[in-house]
Amino acid sequence: MNTIYIEAFSGLSGNMFLSAFSALLGDYEVLRDLPQKLHLPDGKIEIKQVDKNGINCQYVEVIDLNLGKEPDHDHSHSHSHEHNHDHGHTHSHNHAHTHAHNHSHTHSHDDSHTHEHSHSHGAHRHLSDIQKIIDHAHISDNAKKIAHDIFLMIGQAESKIHDMPLETIHFHEISGVDSIIDIVGNAVLIDQLNISKVYCTPICTGFGIVKTQHGMLPVPAPATAELLQGMPIYPGTEEGEKITPTGAAILKYLNPDFKSTAYTTIKTAYGPGKKNFHNANVVRISLLKSEVEQEKDTYLQLEASIDDMSPEYLGVSFQDGLLAAGAVDFSITQQLMKKGRFAFLLSVILPKSNLTEVANYIFNSTSTIGVRYYNIDRIELPRIQKTKQTPFGEVLVKESTTPTQQLKSKPEFDDVERLAKANNQSPYQVLNTINSNF
Structure with missing residues (x-):
């Protein structure tokens, strides 16, 4: 089980999380075939190197091939917001938006974050439609549960803001191919990172007014503000929308602790947003030595x-x-x-x-x-636990890195025994097969 520390000094979005979690896991390939696993052939994931105020990092870009490029989105919220995009969206609706809001999206905004997306695109799906896509995906059961929970949080926030039954809300932007891949991709990474405890700094939301289909609305957008209830936030010094509904929903799912204490970091990763600001538009996420380990x-x-x-x-x-x-x-x-x-x-x-x-x-x-x-006295290498797919099923793997950056990995023997019994093979046979696939 792993402990992480999120520094949200430039807000949060779905693809900022996606980029940082991939870097923390040290594995971007796990995402490349996600569109196929979701049966969404119009989706594509590209990894590109970017520079944010001198910080070199990898940006995970989710592309809707129907649009030709990752929508700026961001906040999509489903709400239609305006999103500029052009959608008109109309959506009024109901939005459900689930936002990602995008709000207002128009945005331009600055949004920092760029992220997220998807607007609209295309067919507007209800929550039940998105749930079916997740249920039929070739991902772990736990990743499916995480994705369901995040979409439900977004839908509940939209339902409350618009005073509409959850089942009648249309997920506009958030129901787009890129938004679905974005949220499910984060669910897969959260599952593989085996996160059990999360700490977070207060969240920078940005400030100002954003234009939406519902008119001019304050930042953070209503659904985002609903998702952030109970969390410490501050506007920062740069105008614009810095946290999207998707970013807020993922953070809410992670249920972070905002207490200030001393941490020992093991590994640090950066997740860039699409936009550029005066301050570095990245989220920094660190893998920590857990409190128990420190004690x-x-x-x-x-x-x-x-x-x-x-x-x-x-x-x-x-x-x-x-x-x-x-x-x-x-x-x-x-x-x-x-x-x-x-x-x-x-x-x-x-x-x-x-x-x-x-x-x-x-x-x-x-x-x-x-x-x-x-x-x-003991000297220990930094280690991380990952859940990996094998021909026999899921197995928990411990990975450590030597001072010369050599990777050592070892499957948990309890999982090996469990898979051996389930597949009517010996632990020796299962372990050999697993090792040959790593």
């Missing part, structure tokens, strides 16, 4: 020599309980003790904070009447 940086080695108990009691059940009590690693080796007695040396590595729990477990589960422990 457990001080390790102990605990030992006990056991010479009057059958080794049967030190089997799998005992070992599982030891890990559950808070051990991070252990070994059991044979010894010869005084008076010629054979014994077993139990050596356990554990965080200092877990000493009482682990010691009590050993006292309750073995015949020993004493343990010894001492401080140890």
Whole structure:
């Protein structure tokens, strides 16, 4: 499970998240065939290098081939907003917009962010239509759930703003090919990054008035403001719309903690917006050493020599309980003790904070009447957990990078065993097949 820190000093949009998450994962290829997996042949994803105020980063561009180019969108919100685009959109409607709003899109805006999109394009879909596209996609079940949740949040915000039943709202811009790929792509990346905890800075929204089909509206647009309720925001110094409904919905899904505390970063990635501003138009997302890992940086080695108990009691059940009590690693080796007695040396590595729990477990589960422990130091490589698709199903993989940038990866053995049972093969066969596909 991974912890991330989002710095939203220039707002947020769907494709800013898309670019940053891809860079954090270190894998842009996972997105290239997403249009095919969604059965949306009119969609295309391109990766290009851009410079934002001296920050070199990769921009993930989602293109609707019907329009020839990624709509500026942004805020699309579904609402029609005006979007300029030209749509007229009419939409009034109902919008549902789900926005992405775009608002107003007209925008021009500055929007910073550029992002998102999609306007309108084409057929206007209801939430149920989008849900069908997601359900039939060739992506993981968890990624589908994440995508459903994000679209639902956008729809609920639009429904409240327009005082219309959710099922009757038309998702205009947000229902476009590029917007669907944008949101589902983020869902896939969130799933693969295995994110469990999110921290975030207060969010820069921009300020001013934006022209929409509903007239002149304040920034952030109404649906965006609805999605941002409960989060700390500020207008910043540059006029324009800096956070889109899609960006706000993704952030809301991630349920960030805005508390200020010290963090240890492992990896940092940048997600650029399409527009250029005086300030760098990027979001910075860092992979952190989790709070639990930071608290457990001080390790102990605990030992006990056991010479009057059958080794049967030190089997799998005992070992599982030891890990559950808070051990991070252990070994059991044979010894010869005084008076010629054979014994077993139990050596356990554990965080200092877990000493009482682990010691009590050993006292309750073995015949020993004493343990010894001492401080140890460890050097660890930065690591990240990813969910990867294999011929047998999904498997969690731990990846670490050496000082010379060599990648080491290892599938979780529990997942290997699970897949072996499900496919009627041995763990050895499954592991070999998985390794040959990496």
